[in-house]
Amino acid sequence: MTSKTTNPETTGDGNSLDRRILLKGAGAAAGGLALGSGAITGFPLVWAQNVKDVVLRQFGTGISAQPAIMDKAQKDLGFRVEMAGLDSNAIIQRAITQPDSYDIADIEFWIAKKVFVAGNMQPIDTAKIKLYDKIVPLFTTGKLTSDSKVAQGTPPHTVGYMAGPTSRAFAKEQTKWATILPLLYNADTLGVRPDLFKHGDVMSWADMLSADAKGKAAIVNIPNIGIMDVAMVLESAGLATYVDKGNMTTDEMDKTFDHLGKFKRDGQFRAFWQTFQESVNLMAAGETVIQSMFSEAITAVRVQGVPCRAQPMKEGYRAWGSGLGLSANLKGLPLDCAYEYLNWCLDGWVGARLGRQGYYSAILETTKANMTADEWGYWYEGKPAAGDILSPTGQKIDAAGGKRDGGSFSERMGHLACWNAVMDNDRYLLRKWNEFVSA
Amino acid sequence: MAIALGIQPPSAAVQYLQAAPLALVLGAFLVIPLAAIVVVSFWTYDGVMPAPGFVLDNYRLLLGSRGFWLAAANTLKFAALTWMITGILGFALSYYLAFFIRSGAARLVLLIACTIPFWTSNIIRMIAWVPLLGREGLINQALMNIGVVAHPIDRLLYSDFAVVLAYVQLYTLFMLGPLLNAMARIEPELLEAAIDCGASQWRVVREVVAPLSRTGFAVGSVLVLTLVMGDFITLRVMSGGQSGAIGLIIYNEVGLVQYPDAAAAAVVLLAAVLMIVGAVLRFVDIRGEI
Numbered sequence: 001m002t003s004k005t006t007n008p009e010t011t012g013d014g015n016s017l018d019r020r021i022l023l024k025g026a027g028a029a030a031g032g033l034a035l036g037s038g039a040i041t042g043f044p045l046v047w048a049q050n051v052k053d054v055v056l057r058q059f060g061t062g063i064s065a066q067p068a069i070m071d072k073a074q075k076d077l078g079f080r081v082e083m084a085g086l087d088s089n090a091i092i093q094r095a096i097t098q099p100d101s102y103d104i105a106d107i108e109f110w111i112a113k114k115v116f117v118a119g120n121m122q123p124i125d126t127a128k129i130k131l132y133d134k135i136v137p138l139f140t141t142g143k144l145t146s147d148s149k150v151a152q153g154t155p156p157h158t159v160g161y162m163a164g165p166t167s168r169a170f171a172k173e174q175t176k177w178a179t180i181l182p183l184l185y186n187a188d189t190l191g192v193r194p195d196l197f198k199h200g201d202v203m204s205w206a207d208m209l210s211a212d213a214k215g216k217a218a219i220v221n222i223p224n225i226g227i228m229d230v231a232m233v234l235e236s237a238g239l240a241t242y243v244d245k246g247n248m249t250t251d252e253m254d255k256t257f258d259h260l261g262k263f264k265r266d267g268q269f270r271a272f273w274q275t276f277q278e279s280v281n282l283m284a285a286g287e288t289v290i291q292s293m294f295s296e297a298i299t300a301v302r303v304q305g306v307p308c309r310a311q312p313m314k315e316g317y318r319a320w321g322s323g324l325g326l327s328a329n330l331k332g333l334p335l336d337c338a339y340e341y342l343n344w345c346l347d348g349w350v351g352a353r354l355g356r357q358g359y360y361s362a363i364l365e366t367t368k369a370n371m372t373a374d375e376w377g378y379w380y381e382g383k384p385a386a387g388d389i390l391s392p393t394g395q396k397i398d399a400a401g402g403k404r405d406g407g408s409f410s411e412r413m414g415h416l417a418c419w420n421a422v423m424d425n426d427r428y429l430l431r432k433w434n435e436f437v438s439a
Numbered sequence: 440m441a442i443a444l445g446i447q448p449p450s451a452a453v454q455y456l457q458a459a460p461l462a463l464v465l466g467a468f469l470v471i472p473l474a475a476i477v478v479v480s481f482w483t484y485d486g487v488m489p490a491p492g493f494v495l496d497n498y499r500l501l502l503g504s505r506g507f508w509l510a511a512a513n514t515l516k517f518a519a520l521t522w523m524i525t526g527i528l529g530f531a532l533s534y535y536l537a538f539f540i541r542s543g544a545a546r547l548v549l550l551i552a553c554t555i556p557f558w559t560s561n562i563i564r565m566i567a568w569v570p571l572l573g574r575e576g577l578i579n580q581a582l583m584n585i586g587v588v589a590h591p592i593d594r595l596l597y598s599d600f601a602v603v604l605a606y607v608q609l610y611t612l613f614m615l616g617p618l619l620n621a622m623a624r625i626e627p628e629l630l631e632a633a634i635d636c637g638a639s640q641w642r643v644v645r646e647v648v649a650p651l652s653r654t655g656f657a658v659g660s661v662l663v664l665t666l667v668m669g670d671f672i673t674l675r676v677m678s679g680g681q682s683g684a685i686g687l688i689i690y691n692e693v694g695l696v697q698y699p700d701a702a703a704a705a706v707v708l709l710a711a712v713l714m715i716v717g718a719v720l721r722f723v724d725i726r727g728e729i
Binding site: 088089092093096113114117118215218221222223224264269270271272273274277278281285286287422424426427430431432433434435436437438439 | 484486487488500504505506507509510513562566569570573574575576593596597675676679680681682683684687688690691692693694695696697700
């Protein structure tokens with residue numbers, strides 16, 4: 001047996017993981033795995049032999065479904081994680097209606113709110129997640145620091161825990177049983193063409209309604225996300241007020257759509273986009289100058305040589321977060337492997353890789369250890385780059401002196417207005433949205 | 440055919456056996472899923488997830504919502520416009536291909552040229568419209584350069600015009616195919632006879648070609664109408680998400696796990712399409728003429 005089982009990426013930085021602790025529980029569950037082969041890091045040979053045929057099927061957003069991550073996981077863990085990327089509509093269908101088709105679901109927290117009620121996923125036993133107590137408190141308490149305010153919408157901690165291992169009800173407070181393990185998250189804002197739309201360094205969401213944005217603004221056509229961008233805009237413009245933008249009353253919705261319909265009729269909007277690629281095309285072709293946009297789409301516009309920025313807004317950001325969850329069908333050795341994989345995802349290598357694409361990771365310490373000081377300064381601390389900042393594939397993202405839009409991690413994630421959400425009145429929301437689109 | 444060749448038709452049992460594979464496939468992949476959709480359309484929604492039950496709320500809410508009727512009107516408008524334009528284009532093109540192109544090879548090449556829009560994926564095709572029709576697109580640039588307009592015409596893209604244009608580009612082929620098939624079976628002698636009797640070319644088209652290609656027109660109409668009425672991707676992309684359709688309502692509802700509402704909309708859409716197809720088939724008896 002010559003299979004390589006050491007973990008070169010995490011040695012030497014003080015973060016190398018001792019997997020034996022985990023393995024004890026795992027071995028018992030798997031039934032008679034020989035333990036104590038003497039290795040300090042890496043797996044005992046028997047484990048390596050047992051898991052080499054294991055394949056875990058993961059699906060989710062395209063963000064984490066990268067061949068490089070798959071290959072690295074196989075190299076470090078000894079088993080294969082197959083990853084497939086889908087759009088959010090397909091993700092939610094698959095998670096709910098085809099639980100046999102996956103082992104690990106990479107889903108957003110607002111999607112978890114729907115999926116876990118359906119009972120097709122099993123909660124994660126956080127005792128088996130070694131670094132669980134290192135997770136950014138945003139996900140466990142909803143607060144970045146003890147004095148920050150919980151943002152509106154569906155904050156991850158409200159759908160982050162189940163009452164028990166077989167419960168279908170979310171727990172109000174942190175429990176031992178987590179729904180999904182936070183993997184990556186970000187604070188989204190409107191994307192702007194700084195060359196065509198000049199409103200200063202810090203703008204307001206209300207700038208989307210300004211005269212020079214007429215016919216050149218766009219909103220995301222995913223109803224439960226688009227409505228929140230609209231609410232940010234209307235609230236900033238003083239046209240509407242909300243108790244909770246992420247969970248509106250039908251009355252608040254009526255008022256919102258009255259305004260929105262009027263702006264549509266007046267030709268304020270160029271389009272309502274639904275896919276990543278559409279949003280990139282609108283911006284790159286100059287069809288829009290200010291619009292709802294996800295951070296990776298802004299990077300995609302820049303790669304084409306077109307200036308585009310994630311515009312810092314004085315009213316704050318709309319946050320989203322996604323994580324990994326376990327299918328209810330997962331048991332035995334594959335389940336143990338899945339826990340191994342979850343732990344590996346928090347080791348820092350994945351966090352650093354996704355960090356170079358602009359995403360934040362759930363555990364800052366391990367990510368920092370896997371980045372260069374310049375990378376960490378640029379992506380997390382809002383410092384000017386000392387040298388070229390490269391993407392994971394080697395494309396130049398920024399030159400020396402360049403700074404990340406919106407500043408540091410704490411400035412961005414500490415300035416959240418709301419989280420992506422599912423509303424209690426989502427059925428009513430959809431009816432109003434469909435009416436608005438057709439009108 | 441079988442009878443003309445003097446061969447006895449197979450016994451009833453053998454005939455059932457021959458039809459069985461198709462019946463099984465259609466049963467498993469069409470009838471059962473459709474039945475499931477009908478069943479789910481009567482389920483309830485508990486606020487987060489669909490739940491089994493039997494309620495008429497989904498239909499009541501759907502048919503009572505302004506959004507549905509707006510979307511339905513939109514769908515019908517686009518179906519009618521596309522039907523009309525593809526009908527005229529399809530007829531003219533297939534008339535030309537059938538009676539003016541002598542060489543079979545040339546006809547084949549031209550017919551293949553009509554399939555060019557399908558050589559690439561839906562996504563690429565949609566994206567490709569932007570540099571052509573967009574504000575900074577080729578057409579607007581050209582119009583501005585030759586001084587026809589001072590400002591770019593916004594309505595070229597993300598408008599009803601763009602939607603119909605994309606439908607026509609895609610679906611003319613579905614009208615052209617059946618029409619060409621019907622026209623190719625018209626004996627050229629018939630046309631010559633009409634001309635010998637002193638008919639003008641226009642009269643030949645009107646009184647010989649048109650009536651004899653009715654079946655093709657009916658088949659093409661069914662294809663185009665069902666394609667347009669079930670579509671939501673082309674509509675969404677070309678209208679820039681600013682226009683609705685029943686298909687889009689279904690898509691949005693499925694996205695938030697409101698399966699009963701989506702199923703009810705699907706049943707209503709299916710009924711509407713079947714009624715329209717039924718009307719077309721009343722106009723032409725396809726089975727009698729194929």
